[in-house]
Amino acid sequence: MKVVIIGSGNVATILGRLMIQHNINIVQVMSRNMEHAKILAEELNSNFTDLNGLVDITADLYLLAISDAALTESLLYLNVNGKPILHTAGAVSKDVLKQISPNYGVFYPLQSLRKEMKIIPPIPIMIDASNVATMELIREMASKISDSVQIANDETRQKIHVAAVFANNFTNHLYSLAEVFCNKEGIDFNLLKPLILETANKVTEASPGTVQTGPAIRKDLITIEKNLNLLSEYPEMKSLYIKITDSIMNLYR
Ligand SMILES: NC(=O)c1ccc[n+]([C@@H]2O[C@H](COP(=O)([O-])OP(=O)(O)OC[C@H]3O[C@@H](n4cnc5c(N)ncnc54)[C@H](OP(=O)(O)O)[C@@H]3O)[C@@H](O)[C@H]2O)c1
Structure with a gap:
């Protein structure tokens, strides 16, 4: 599975580390600040760009780990070619992504994550999706990095x-x-x-x-x-x- 991570903060860093530990290929890190994208990309052995750069359209999945407020701004500059795009927020509806792609969802890590943490604790992951195929893809990725994966809609x-x-x-x-x-x-x-x-x-x-x-x-x-x-x-x-x-x-x- 090939993933683009958008964001370079705590969640992007910890989920990125877990993904490479479980042989998920991070092909690109995108972040508002180019230097932040570069630092994380070097650690995850991937390409990088800022948000004005070209999105790698070869990925299977796009993970948006940016602040809640940024998720509710217009994200239409992201062109993911109809591929699945997910956010990682607990308190933001999945529907904020519906104008980017028909295949969208949520990958919410129920844990307190900081990039400085040396040991990554168990992370239950709450998932949701706009359709069955996207849900299955998200479940597949979540199950690779967590023993506890559950579906939770916006309200739950x-x-x-x-x-x-x-x-x-x-x-x-x-x-x-x-x-x-x-x-x-x-x-x-x-x-x-x-x-x-x-x-x-x-x-x-x-x-x-x-x-x-x-x-x-x-x-x-x-x-x-x-x-x-x-x-x-x-x-x-x-x-x-x-x-x-x-x-x-x-x-x-
Ligand atoms: N940390 C946790 O324990 C935790 C747990 C579960 C879920 N979450 C959720 O995960 C998401 C990310 O949280 P985090 O803790 O990783 O945050 P964070 O460490 O503060 O990182 C925030 C990221 O958002 C980017 N960003 C901020 N404002 C932006 C804007 N206006 N446009 C584009 N990008 C912007 C920043 O990019 P630059 O650095 O490049 O500027 C940075 O990469 C949030 O939705 C949060 O609710 C967090």
Whole structure:
């Protein structure tokens, strides 16, 4: 299978690496910034161009791994000769691609991907397509690089994306706030790492609702009050503390 990757960021890089590991031939990397295209192309051993360049029309499939906002701009400059074109976004309809080719779809990697990651974690892939033949082609490629491939239409994928924002982006933001707090208060953030890992590990065995701990589920109002007093100089954290405490109490009411 021959693939053109459009984009050179986190997803383009990690999916590109996985593809060459599984003998999928990347024939071209295209990116808005020529230098970015060149860097990724050198790693993936492919040709490269910027978005004004000629698209390699020999490919079987075109993978658009560009920002969500760019996907909703006009992409009509891309001429893929009616071949399948896919995007990688969780929260963007597949139909943004319908004017480029009748054969289009989605290849959404349900994982937090950064090009700096040294070990590529397992990546469930949610796929969708405009027709059966394109779906089969996407499934074939997805199955080469992942053990977990599932069909998810626009509505389902959007819901999965919301769940992922809660489970991943929000928890990571809370880690960041905890780290800022630790640094300002002279506490070593590393002390919290076993706790963070333990909580993440627990959800692989139990429903998170059954393993919640902390002052909110205990309805320990004295401790909550003490914590809030400590946060008087951190208004953002204090307001989140109150909202999340209320949310936990409401869930276990
Ligand atoms: N990272 C993740 O964990 C993850 C997971 C699942 C899905 N996704 C989805 O995958 C897609 C790519 O995400 P990413 O994390 O790889 O983003 P990223 O690292 O920020 O890379 C964004 C890419 O988009 C290109 N780009 C930005 N604005 C553009 C424009 N106006 N026109 C053309 N190209 C433009 C950039 O090109 P230049 O660098 O050449 O300027 C760059 O190659 C997004 O739809 C995202 O929702 C991301």
